[in-house]
Amino acid sequence: MQRCRLLLMLLLVCHFSAIAQQVSLQVALAGLNHDHVHLILGRYRKGEVKILGIAENDEQLIQRMKKRYQLPDNIFYKDVPSMLAKIKPDVVLAYNPIADHLAVVEACAPKGIPVMVEKPLAVSVQQAQRIAALSAQYHVPVLTNYETTWYNTNQQVQDMVNNQHAIGPIRKMIVHDGHEGPKEIGCSPDFLKWLTDPVKNGAGALMDFGCYGANLMTWLMHGKAPVAVMAVTHQIKPDVYPKVDDDATIMLEYPDATGIIEASWNWPFSIKDLEVFGKTGYLHALNMHNLVGRQKDSTYTVEVKTAQYQDNLTYLQAVLKDGFKPGNDLSSLENNIIVVRILEAARKSAKEGKRVVL
Template sequence: MLNVAMISKWHVHAEGYAKHLQSLGSVDITAVWDEDIERGRTWAAELGAAFHSDLDALLLRDDVDAVVINAPTSRHAEVMIAAANAGKHIFTEKSMALTVAECDQISAAVQKAGVKFCISFPARTRPHHLLAKQLVDDGLLGAITLLRIRNGHDGALNNWLPEYWYDEKQAGGGAMMDLGCHPMYLASWLLGQPKRITSMFNYFTGRAVEDNAQCSIEFANHAVALLETSLVTYLTPPAFELYGTEGTLIISGDNVKFASKHADSPLQGWISPRQLPKEQPLPLTQWVNGLLNDGPMPFGLEDGTKLTELLETAYIAHRERRTVDFKLPGGK
C-alpha cells in the first residue's frame, strides 16, 4: 500500500486526482495540507485523512510516502523542494514551476534526495498523440514543417472556473499557463529544441491574466508550431494538425486522417480506432505503479523543465512584445 498526502486543493484537478487514487485500491490518502486552512480541513474530513496547516509537520509523518501537489503554481518550487528534502516522492500538476531557475532547484533537490518525480502530461498517453509520435519517429511524415494544436473551453466566459484562477500571483498566468501546457509539451515532445517564440495574448473578459492566447514557435529543425488555447470559446473542438514534406496527419476529435508519399505505409486515409496505438495509463496511475513496483517514471524532471522553458519564454515574449530566442545547446 502506498501512503499519499494531498498537497492543496487549489488546482481544479485535485479532487479528481484524489478520487482516482482511491479507486486504485493500492493507495491510502493519509494526510492533507492546504494553504487555505478551511478548505483543507473540509477536504481532509471528506477524504478521512488528517489535516495539517503546517507543511513541514505533514512531511514528517511516517505514514506519508509520497505527495500529490495541486498547490498554486507560484508555490510549486517551495512545496516540491520541501517534499524532496523530506524524502517524499512527488507527483505534480502542471506546470512544474514558473521559471527554469525554479525547475533547476527542484531537480537538484529531487536528485539529491533520490526520490521519484512525475508531472501530469495526460495528452502524451492518448492514442492519437502516440500515433503522431510514432509517425514522426518512423519518418513517414518526412521532415516536419508545421504543427498546429488548438485546445480551449469556455471556463472564463461562463465563470465555471474559480475566481482565484485569474490571480496572477498564484497562477503565474492565464490560459497559456494552464490549458496551454498541453499544446506546449506536445510540441516539445514532437519537435525537440525550440529556437524562437512570439506570443499574442488577449484579455477578452478583462481579467488580470490572459484568457485567449496563441504562440508561434520555430524549432531548431525548422519546424513551426502554432499553439492556440482559450478560456473563452464555446464547445471548442480540439484540433491537431501535423504537416511534413512527405505526409500529413489531421486529428479532429476522434477522427484521424493520414496521407503519406510512402505508398507501402499501412496507414493511409481515415484511420480506425483499432489501428491506433494502445492508450497508456494516466500519468498518476503510472506514477503509483512505478513507486509500488520500482519501475521507471514517465514525464520526469527534464520534461517538466522543458515545458516551463517554453512557458516562461512565451510570457517574456508577450510582456516585451517581441520575438524571444531560446538558448540553444552549446550556448548559441
C-alpha cells in the same frame, strides 16, 4: 485431469500477477484548491488509491471535501512539512498554485519523497531550475501531470511520427487547447482565485493552456528546445479576467519545423487536439479517442491502440515501484524544464513584442 490442473495453475499465476500489478500507491496531497484534485479523490472513494495525508489550511475547503469524499479527520495537516513529520507516502501529489510547487519539492526532496505536480512545472525558469537542482541533489523524481499525456491518440501520433516515420520529418505542429473560460465552465472559486492571478499562476491562458502544446512539441522534437519563441496575447474579457491574458498564440521556431500553440479561454467549446504535418503526410488527433491521417491523395481513419499507461497512477506505479525510467517523456523533468523556458519566453515576447531567442 492433468491438463485441468495445469490450466488452474496458469490461471492462478495470472491472477496473482494481476494483483501484484494493481498494488495501490500510498499518496499524500499538497493542497486541495486545484479542481483536478477531484480526480484523485474520486479514485480514493473507489478504493483505487490510499491517501495517507492531505496538507491544506483552508478550513472551509477541508470541510467541503471531507463531506463530499468521506475523508477522515486524522489525515489532515496544516502544511506539507508538518504532514511529512508524521507520514512517509510513496509520492506527494501537488494540487496547489503553480507558484507553490517549489515549496512542495523543497519539503519533500530532502526526505527522499517523490513529487508529481499538476501542469505546468513552475511559473518561472528560476523556479524550475531550483526544482531540478533539488531533484538531482536528493535523487528524487519530480514529475508533471498533463491530461493529454494519457490520450491514446497522442501516444499513437508520437509512435507513428518518430518510430514508424509514417509522415516523414516534421514540418509543422499545431495545438489548440482551452475552453470557454474557467469561470464560464464552472471552476470553483478556490481554483479561480489563483488560476487568474498573474503571480500564483504566472499568467492566464498562456500558462494554463500554452503548456500543453509546449509539452507535446518538446516530446515530438525528441526533447529539443526551440531556437526562438514569439507570442501574442489578448485580454478579450477584461471584465471577467482583469489581471491576466485570456488568449495566447505562441510560435516555436525550430531549425526545420514550426510549432503553433493556440491557447485560449475563448473557444466556443472545450478542445485539446494535436496536428502534425510531415514531409509526406499529416496526422490529426482530434481528441483522446479519434485520430485521422492524410496523404496527398487520401484521407484515412487510424485505429487507435491502447497506450501502456492510462493515467498518472499507473504511470507512477511503474516509475516508483517497477523501475520505469521517464527519460524525456511527457511527465519528465527534462521535458518540463523546456516547457517552462518556452512559457517564460512567450510571456516576454508578448510583453515586448519581439522574438525571444532561447
